[in-house]
Amino acid sequence: MDLTPLDVRKKKDDLRRTVRGYDPAQVDAFLDLVADRFEEAVQDEVRLKEQVTLLRERLGGFEERDRALNEALIAAQELREEARLQAEKQAGLRIQEADQQAEKLVGDARRSAEDSERALADLNARRASFLRGMRSLLDRFLAEVSYEEARLEGSPEVVEEPEVPEEDGGEDE
Numbered sequence: 001m002d003l004t005p006l007d008v009r010k011k012k013d014d015l016r017r018t019v020r021g022y023d024p025a026q027v028d029a030f031l032d033l034v035a036d037r038f039e040e041a042v043q044d045e046v047r048l049k050e051q052v053t054l055l056r057e058r059l060g061g062f063e064e065r066d067r068a069l070n071e072a073l074i075a076a077q078e079l080r081e082e083a084r085l086q087a088e089k090q091a092g093l094r095i096q097e098a099d100q101q102a103e104k105l106v107g108d109a110r111r112s113a114e115d116s117e118r119a120l121a122d123l124n125a126r127r128a129s130f131l132r133g134m135r136s137l138l139d140r141f142l143a144e145v146s147y148e149e150a151r152l153e154g155s156p157e158v159v160e161e162p163e164v165p166e167e168d169g170g171e172d173e
Helices: 005-014 024-153
Strands: none
Touching (some): 005 024
């Protein structure tokens, strides 16, 4: 049975009076006091229930915010991890590209050096050939000059054409 402060107040009229019973004035005063305290307790209960409802609503809002913050935190962590992996992937690709470019540059430099070495060897061979030809030509001129000088002096030993020396095959100057 639900008991209200009004029920307590009405109860004093429902109670029977006896000769040896309690003092009706004291009982009435006590019942009024009980009713007042009971009324305060009911009002406190109503107020506390409203406060609990309000706090539950606020708690629900906080729980919703907490859930949203946790989701945002998880999303941020996933995004950070994704960005880190993407950066590592891009860095790897750039390093790989740089390695390929470096290998190409080194290869080009080697080919260029080899081409230069071949060109230098070819120029050295041409120079040697030119110098041999020049030496041979000068030897012929000297032989011709010696023959003409001997003829001019009237030397009887020189009757034939001067002998032209053969080209040297291995001399390099």
